[in-house]
Amino acid sequence: MSAPRVERALEIVEEIRASLEEAGLSDVLVTLDGSKIAAAARLSAGGAIHIRPPSLKFPTHSHTFATWTIVIVYGTPTEQVASWTRLDEIIAAIAPDLDVTVAQPSSWEGKPPPPAYELTFTD
Amino acid sequence: MPPKSSKLGPGGLTIGATGSPREFGAQLTKCALTPDTSFEDDIPVLSGETQAGDADTTWELSGTLLQDYEVDSLEDFCFQNRLQELPFVFVPSRSGARSYSGVVTITPITVGGDVKTRNTSDFTFRVIGEPTPGEVD
Numbered sequence: 282m283s284a285p286r287v288e289r290a291l292e293i294v295e296e297i298r299a300s301l302e303e304a305g306l307s308d309v310l311v312t313l314d315g316s317k318i319a320a321a322a323r324l325s326a327g328g329a330i331h332i333r334p335p336s337l338k339f340p341t342h343s344h345t346f347a348t349w350t351i352v353i354v355y356g357t358p359t360e361q362v363a364s365w366t367r368l369d370e371i372i373a374a375i376a377p378d379l380d381v382t383v384a385q386p387s388s389w390e391g392k393p394p395p396p397a398y399e400l401t402f403t404d
Numbered sequence: 405m406p407p408k409s410s411k412l413g414p415g416g417l418t419i420g421a422t423g424s425p426r427e428f429g430a431q432l433t434k435c436a437l438t439p440d441t442s443f444e445d446d447i448p449v450l451s452g453e454t455q456a457g458d459a460d461t462t463w464e465l466s467g468t469l470l471q472d473y474e475v476d477s478l479e480d481f482c483f484q485n486r487l488q489e490l491p492f493v494f495v496p497s498r499s500g501a502r503s504y505s506g507v508v509t510i511t512p513i514t515v516g517g518d519v520k521t522r523n524t525s526d527f528t529f530r531v532i533g534e535p536t537p538g539e540v541d
Contacts, residue, residue, distance in 0.1 A: 340433045342414045344470065346522060382520050403522070 286347060289404065290332050293349065297330060297375050304374035318354050322395045328355035328367050330375075335404075347404045351379075354389040354397040364396040372398060415495040417467070419481075419508065422491070426481050428469065429495075433524060435467035437494055437504055437535055463531035465492060465508050471515065471523045478513075479525060485510040489532060495540055506535035 290313055297311045308327030310317060321329035331354065335347035353371050356364025372384055383401040388394035416429035428435075444457030469478050493505045508529035517523030 340470065341430065343430045380520060 285345075286335055286337070289347065290334075290349075293332055293351070293379070296378060297332075297351075300375045300378045301371070304370070306371060306374055309371060318352075318389060319391055319395070322354040322356070322389060322397075324356050324360060324363065328353065328371055330354075330371070349402055349404065351400050352387065352389065352397050353400065354395050356396055358388075358393045358396060361396070368396060368398050372400065376400060410497055410500055412496055414499075415497045417465075417492065417494050419490050419492045419510070420485075425491075425493075426478070428467075428478055431469040431472070431478055433468045433470065435465075435494065435496075437463060437465055437531070439463050461534070463506070463535055464528050465494065465506075465531055466526070466528040468524045468526050469513075471517070471525055473515075479515045482510055482513045482527065486512045492529075493538075494535075498540060501539050503538045503540050504535040505538055507532045 294311050294313065298307070301307055301309050301311070306327065310321035310327070310329045311332070312318070312321075312329070313332050315331055318329040318331050320326065331352045333350045333352065335349045338346045338348070340346060353368055355367045355371070358364070372381075375381075376384065379400070379402050381400045381402045385399045385401070387397040387399045389397045412435070414429075415435075416427060417432060417435055418425040418427050418429075420426045439461050440463070441459060441461040443459045446457045447455040449455055471477065471479055474480075488510050489507050490510055491505065492508050493503055495503045508531055510529060511527070513525040513527045514523075515525070
């Protein structure tokens with residue numbers, strides 16, 4: 282059985298971890314498991330990155346292009362500056378190596394919803 | 405009779421002399437063999453009848469390919485063979501029976517485009533004379 286997108290997702294996890302470690306941000310959780318995000322995104326933790334399944338395009342019969350969205354989550358809306366600062370540090374650490382094309386402010390599920398950023402890039 | 409309709413592909417487009425043809429198909433997101441027919445004005449004659457004007461059809465082979473920036477890329481092939489007349493075979497679908505062959509004049513195509521983007525190049529090659537319908541081997 283071949284699952285190239287899952288294999289690629291696991292590679293992306295490792296690439297992001299390496300970038301974070303180089304930037305001194307190794308306390309950020311990088312995971313494919315969305316259920317682990319809320320706990321790791323608290324102000325008392327380091328932040329969390331969720332790798333979502335990519336959207337796929339098949340422009341020819343032999344090519345597949347995957348567009349990935351990864352979500353960086355940290356903090357709380359009541360601590361906007363602290364949250365944004367950490368999110369920005371994480372973006373600065375991982376965006377260049379991933380060849381990110383768009384980073385869009387967002388939020389994660391929760392009450393209150395934690396601040397987040399959605400980063401998009403295409404393999 | 406039920407309607408019939410086919411999707412384009414999986415098929416192929418080979419260009420180049422026998423023995424060294426180059427397969428374009430894997431890089432193409434679009435491929436078409438297109439006629440363009442022009443008609444000269446009809447000529448009225450004294451009897452009241454009309455002499456039909458001459459008609460002429462020219463053909464072109466066009467498409468869009470994914471750029472790859474390698475030394476053996478199709479962009480490179482088009483540059484190396486610019487203005488050369490080379491034979492082609494276009495198979496719209498290997499599950500169908502029809503192929504089209506002929507000779508085209510290769511022209512150079514665009515290299516590059518937007519940064520951080522999988523760029524494509526459009527090409528339009530003049531067909532010399534008319535393509536010849538054939539059958540897929």
